[in-house]
Amino acid sequence: MxxxxxxxxxxxxxxxxxxxxxxxxxxxxxxxxxxxxxxxxxxxxxxxQQRVSLYKPFSGLEVRSSSEESxxxxxxxxxxxxxxxxxxxxxxxxxxxxxxxxxxxxxxxxxxxxxxxxxxxxxxxxxxxxxxVIGEAASLNKQMNALIALRIKVKQPDTLGKLHMKLYLPVYKIKFYIADNRHMDANIDIDRINTHENGDFNFTANFVNSGGSRNRTNSDKYESDLLDVLDRVRINNTLESPMSTIRSVLNDSKDRDLCFKQEELKEVEGRLKVVFIEFYRKLHLLKHxxxxxxxxxxxxxxxxxxxxxxxxxxxxxxxxxxxxxxxxxxxxxxxxxxxxxxxKYFARSNRRQGMKLLRPKRRKEKHRITFFSGFFSGCSIALLIAIIFLIQARSVMTTKEHTMYVENVFPLYSLYAYIILHMLLYAANIYFWRRCRINYPFIFGFKQGTELSYQDVFLISMGLSVLALGTFLVHLHMKLESVNSVYTKHIELVPLGLLIVFVAIFFCPLNILYKSSRFFLVRCLLHCICAPLYTVSLADFFLADQLTSQIQAIRCLEFYICYYGMRWYEKEQKCHNLALYNVFYIIVAVIPYWIRFLQCVRRLFEEKEWVHLYNGSRYFLTIIAVVIRTAFELKMDKTWKVLALLCSIAAILFNTYWDIVMDWGLLQRNSKNRFLRDKLAVSRKFVYFVVMVLDVILRLAWLQLVLKFNIRILKGTAISSLFSCLEIIRRGVWMFFRLENEHLNNVGKYRAFKSVPLPFSYYEEDDDKGN
Incomplete structure (x- = not known):
């Protein structure tokens, strides 16, 4: 190369x-x-020069003195x-x-x-x-001093702290200050060290002064000075949990006093460990x-x-x-x-383990991933063809009983179609992000070495496709072949069994099937559900934006509850005839937009930027449009139609402007790339104009649900399913350019590292600076 x-x-x-x-x-x-x-x-x-080179020895081994060379x-x-x-x-x-x-x-x-x-x-x-980084190293030095003192206070309050200072400082001679403002140089002489499995230390330390004699009085003063650090520090409240957020609102304080408990020490060690890993990564990139x-x-x-x-x-x-x-x-x-x-402090002096955490290895692309991706793709295509032939051979769509059955079963399996389509688009985005050198692992906050490649995501989507299509084929075949009504109820439990298997795999605690990525998604999903109690990261609001395009999939989950929880044995009655179902039919459509609204409110109070207020008002307007549009779908009244049409148009215009101008950063004034922005990750400029037009068209496609155009080919739930797929495709396109704009903003600020808050704050120094 x-x-x-x-x-x-x-x-x-x-x-x-x-x-x-x-x-x-x-x-x-x-x-x-x-x-x-x-x-x-x-x-x-x-x-x-060419002539002289002809007379040079062939081997080129002639020796020239340094004076001749100079x-x-x-x-x-x-x-x-x-x-x-x-x-x-x-x-x-x-x-x-x-x-x-x-x-x-x-x-x-x-x-x-x-x-x-x-x-x-x-x-x-x-x-x-x-x-x-020199300034950050000095700050980390102070954090480690506080951690050492906290460890002594929590684990061994009656034991001298010489061992800890011996392990921490890179030099053996330590200069310290005593109570009368005098200082002395001292050496620590460690006689015996025994390390237990729980990480505690038992030792006998001799404190030797510069003259070589032991001085117990000075050692006691040294110990007291070491622990005096705890009188000047507090724990930074990072508001990373619901309880910390609630305490911050009630107490109106960002910091909390030390309580000297084992849980507090474990929390501080975990946070400082992440700080060290990120700091080391920054040093490594600087060296490179x-x-x-x-x-x-x-x-x-x-x-x-x-x-x-x-x-x-x-x-x-x-x-x-x-x-x-x-x-x-x-x-x-x-x-x-x-x-x-x-x-020494975070790996118990195990250098191999410590360096493994500091320098995680990149995931290697394995040939078996490519093989199984192709294998599952072929199986999915074969199963899909088999399902189409079975439906045509048995004339499923012409029989009234079978048609009603398919209408009931279709939402149960369409859930997986929406998820698979979204995953395929995510895999395509990862591929193009890598081609355009967009640092998506850093932007999303993935742990180094655990991010999924596009081959991994494609493999997962194809595996899920085989599982869903295979189950649907077996279910359909058993339903058509069953004559005895005794087995009918058991056959209808097949989709529920598939959902249980899917949920069990998703929340499986074992270290299999990309556990790190699964739990990262679970954590982000929990942050979305508990909004605004968690601090909003980019991964959190990015996932919430994806959920706004999966409303039909969320409604499929509601249909599961209705079909199996209330009336799974009543074949003729539809869920839409139930008043309670219709109420939740509107609520579940609002939930993703409400989550984004709460996230915008949280970011408004934390960052004090008015752009989050405008963004929140956009989602609130969308909530109103969704409620009125869903009410029109259920009631089919002309008044509701007019209101739904007006609200939908207003929401579409607002959201389209935000997509193109704010999320993608396009249509900038005085840009050297006309109607675009100064920096572009994609070399072909016409791509940006195509996606802008495509975004407008796919946004307007939702008006079909209000205007109700007569499309003969599409009947029943097929229309809403088609437009749900179009919305997922629009979101997939949005995903690439939204992350591209975020990446270019990071490039403009040279922001290549995750900002990790420090666990301790020295409040006396902060007060002095304020004065």
Whole structure:
């Protein structure tokens, strides 16, 4: 693979603009090469070099002294790099081209100007990020001090804390302050350490002062100073649970005092563990950023020497190596310290386990996933054809009894059709997100190494398809073949059994069938149901938006309850004839929009941005439109029709504008891409115009449920099912461009890491800053 493609793949997607622009420099070198090719016959330097090369030894093993190399470099030197010191002690590099006017080509001067610009850009970005992580490391240091003191207070309140400080600090000599504001240097001498399975420590520690004698009085003062940290910290209330949200509303306080309980210690350790993992990932990406950029500078200078036939790589790369990105070792030092601290405190000194958590391996694509995906796809197609042939052969749709039976059974199995269609669209989106280098695992907040690929999602959808179609075929065959009414009731329990199996697999606690992804979905679903008691993340409101397109599937679940819970033995009576069913028929259609409305309210109070108020009003208007439209479906009154038509049009216009302008970020004024936005992930611009038109058309398609166009081919529930599928397709298209816009916003802010709140807050320092 060429370095240009490899360099592109190695980039952090959110930092793309901060990397060296390798392709632009290559284009300048192409111009230099074209100019050189035109001058080949009249270039004496090239001819002389070719002649001299004929007399070189074949092996190329001749030995040259260092003095000869340095003198030849000075003679062939064509550039001089000037270092300028700015007011903030940052260095800026400026390269002067030393070639004669005949030799000095404008393209080569432009090349070095652009090269200096890229070097200064990379150095500035890297320095800013390193300063940022140094500040975060200092903050983590304070968090660890509080954690150590809390561990001593909770686990061993009567035991000295020397062992903990010994394990934590990277140096053995510790400087500490005592009560009378004097300080001394001390060494900790650990005589015996016994670690139990529960993580507690039993030890005998000798506290040795700088003179080498034991001093019990100083050790007692040291212990008291260590535990004094707990008097200046509180627990950050992150409002991540319903109880924490309720307490925050009642107490009107974001922090809570320490209670020194085992549960509190476990909570703090879990939160700080996540902070360390995210911080280490940031350090790792920074280190990789430095490495690939240095490699890019080396490669581009080698290409320059090859194209321009001038020696400049060694002198320029010396400047690059001496620059901040080439000489700074802060990131490596902090990484070593983070590794040591994490292994000792969060992995019980098991380095292998600790590094496994810090550096999770990427999931490898397995051939069996591809095989079973194809196998299940073929089985699904075969089962679908078998069902169609069975219906045609038995004339199911012509017999009145069988037609009524199909109308009752169709909603029971259409639930899986909606889910499968949505999953297929999600798999397609994952494929195109990867093609466009959209960092969907980071945006959704997936744990590194657990995100599903499009092959995994396709396999799951095809497996569910085989299960649903196979059950439906068996059910239909048993119903048509059954003559004795004794088995009829048992046959109708087949769809219920399929639902039970599906729910059991979804909530299965065993580590099988993508447990991490299943539980991530369950957690997001719980956050949606309990809105607004949970803090709203992007994954939460993204799932709630998907649920707004699955209203018909939710109504299928209501039909399950009606069919099996109330009247599964009464074949002739329809659920729509029950008043209670009609009430819940409206309620279940409102639930997804109500969830999004509550999420917008929560975000409005937390983020104080009025855009969430407008977004919430959009969902509230949609709720009104859905209620009136559903009432019209049940009553078929002209007054309800007019109201449903007006509300539906208003909701469609509002939602269409929000989709295109707010969610997708298109139709921006003064954009360099007309009617679009400045940054685009898809190279073909016509795609954006197509999806905008498609979104409007699919939004307007819902007016069919109000206007009731006479479509002869579609009868009964087939019409609502068709438009439900169209809405799911619209949501699938929306999904890609919504995440693309979120990704580009992260790119604009260089936001490539999850923001994890720290567990402790030092409230005295915060008060001092406020004063």
């Amino acid at each position: 060429k370095f240009g493609k490899e360099f592109k793949q190695q980039k952090v997607p959110e930092w793309t603009e901060a990397y060296m622009n390798y392709n632009k420099l290559k284009r300048i070198l192409h111009e230099i090469q074209k100019f050189k090719l035109c001058e080949v016959p009249s270039t004496p330097i090239r001819t002389s 003198s030849s470099d000075l003679e062939d030197q064509v550039i001089a790099v000037e270092t300028i010191q700015e007011n903030d002690h940052r260095q800026v590099y400026n390269t002067n081209f030393l070639g004669s006017p005949k030799e000095g080509r404008q393209s080569e001067i432009m090349f070095f100007e652009k090269l200096d610009e890229e070097l200064n850009k990379v150095n500035t970005f890297y320095r800013d990020k390193v300063e940022e 950023y430095s490495f690939v950029n240095l490699m890019a500078f080396s490669k581009i200078m080698k290409k320059y020497e090859k194209v321009a036939l001038r020696r400049a790589a060694r002198s320029y790369m010396k400047i690059v190596d001496d620059s901040y990105i080439g000489s700074s070792d802060e990131v490596a030092l902090i990484m070593d310290r983070v590794e040591g601290t994490f292994v």
